[in-house]
Amino acid sequence: MLIRFRQKKWITALAGIGAAAATAVGAVCFALRLVPVLAAGGDTTAMIAAGFILPGGAAHALVGEPKQDGFPLPSSPLENASSDSSIETPSILDSSLSSASSSASSSAPKQWTGKAYPIQELEMANTGVTYGNIVVKNSSKVHKVDIPAVLAQRPDVHIKKDGTPQVLIYHTHTTESYMEEESDTYFSDMPTRTQDNNLNVVRVGEEIAKRLREAGIGVVHDTTVHDYPSYSGSYDRSIETMRKNLEQYPTIQVTLDIHRDALGGDTRLKPTTTVNGKKAAQIMIISGCDDDGSLGFPDWEYNLRLAMRLQQAGAEYDGQLMRPLNFTPSKYNEHMTHGSLLVEFGTEVSTIDEAVYSGQLFGDALVKVLNELVD
Numbered sequence: 001m002l003i004r005f006r007q008k009k010w011i012t013a014l015a016g017i018g019a020a021a022a023t024a025v026g027a028v029c030f031a032l033r034l035v036p037v038l039a040a041g042g043d044t045t046a047m048i049a050a051g052f053i054l055p056g057g058a059a060h061a062l063v064g065e066p067k068q069d070g071f072p073l074p075s076s077p078l079e080n081a082s083s084d085s086s087i088e089t090p091s092i093l094d095s096s097l098s099s100a101s102s103s104a105s106s107s108a109p110k111q112w113t114g115k116a117y118p119i120q121e122l123e124m125a126n127t128g129v130t131y132g133n134i135v136v137k138n139s140s141k142v143h144k145v146d147i148p149a150v151l152a153q154r155p156d157v158h159i160k161k162d163g164t165p166q167v168l169i170y171h172t173h174t175t176e177s178y179m180e181e182e183s184d185t186y187f188s189d190m191p192t193r194t195q196d197n198n199l200n201v202v203r204v205g206e207e208i209a210k211r212l213r214e215a216g217i218g219v220v221h222d223t224t225v226h227d228y229p230s231y232s233g234s235y236d237r238s239i240e241t242m243r244k245n246l247e248q249y250p251t252i253q254v255t256l257d258i259h260r261d262a263l264g265g266d267t268r269l270k271p272t273t274t275v276n277g278k279k280a281a282q283i284m285i286i287s288g289c290d291d292d293g294s295l296g297f298p299d300w301e302y303n304l305r306l307a308m309r310l311q312q313a314g315a316e317y318d319g320q321l322m323r324p325l326n327f328t329p330s331k332y333n334e335h336m337t338h339g340s341l342l343v344e345f346g347t348e349v350s351t352i353d354e355a356v357y358s359g360q361l362f363g364d365a366l367v368k369v370l371n372e373l374v375d
Helices: 008-039 044-049 147-151 201-214 234-248 300-315 352-371
Strands: 116-122 129-131 134-138 165-170 185-187 218-221 254-261 268-275 278-281 283-288 325-328 340-347
Touching: 129 147, 134 300, 147 300, 165 201, 165 234, 165 352, 201 218, 201 254, 201 352, 234 254, 254 352, 268 340, 268 352, 278 340, 278 352, 283 300, 283 352, 300 325, 300 340, 300 352, 340 352
Parallel strands: 116 268, 134 325, 165 218, 165 254, 254 340, 283 325
Antiparallel strands: 116 185, 129 134, 268 278, 283 340
C-alpha cells in the first residue's frame, strides 16, 4: 500500500530523520575503521591499511586485512572479467565470475571521466636496517633484526625434486590488477580489480610457477578467488585454501601469497626499477612476527630466514628490484608453515608487463634459493 503524506512538514521531518540516520551510520562505520588505526599508532601504513587516503603512501603493516586500494573500488570491480584456460589451476572459479565477458574492452581506447591523479614513478630503497645490498624495514617494537645472523641460519625448508608439490602459490586478493599500458595519470574510474587472469596477480603468480616448473620444483598454483564478491574476510577464506592444499599435498614446504600494493594519495606512487634495460615493478616481501604472543605466531623466525635469503637473491639484480623487506608485527596467515610469505609486486598503477617481468625475475631468485635447500 502506498501512503501519501499530505503535510509537507511530515515529509520534511521524515527526510531529516533519514539524513540523520545515514549520518549516524556513516559515523559508526568511520569510527570502526579509525579506532584500530589509532590503536596501531595512527601512522601512514596503518591509515592505508584501513583504506584511508593519505599523501606519501607506504606499505601496509596491520593484522588482518592488510590494505584496500587508495581509492574506492569501481562500481564494476571485475571489469574485463574472463577465465584464462591457459593457466593451470586446481580450483574452479565461481561461475558467476568466470562467465563474465570482456565487453568493456574494445579496440577503441577507453575514455576515462573520473578525477585525474598524477602518477609518480620512483625507486623505494634504503629505508631501514641495511647490510650490504639488503634493506629491512623493521616495524616491530620488540624484535631487532640482525641481518647477517639471520642469513647464517638455514631455513626450515627441505626441497625434493621428485615430482611432488613443494611450493604453493595462491592469492588472498586474487582480483588485484594492473594497468594495461603505461600512463602518467590515474583516473578514479579506472578498474583496480579484475577477474581477467591476464591482467591481475594471477598472471604474476603463473610466471613464478613457470620458473619453478622449469627448474624441476613441484608447484601448485591455486587461483581460487577470495576477495569477490566480498573483500572483507579475504584472509579467512584464503587460509581455508591453504589448509586444503596442505592437507592434499603434505610435501609443500613454501607458501607464497602474491599481491600487488596500492600507495599514495593525491599522487599515486609507482615503485619501479630497471633491470637489464627493462622496466620492472619493485617487489616487497612481507615477513611477519609476533611482538607479544597475542597473534599465536611463535615460529615466525623460520619465515624470516627464507625471506632474508630471497631478499638477498633479489637484491643481486642490477637496479633496485627489491623494496625494503617489510618485517612487521602481523600474521597474514604466515603461521601455517615455516616457509610462508606474502609478496607484493608493484602497485595499481604499475603496468601488467612490468609486474610480469618482476614475476619472472623473482621466480629465478626463488629457484636459486630453493636449489640451495634441496635435500
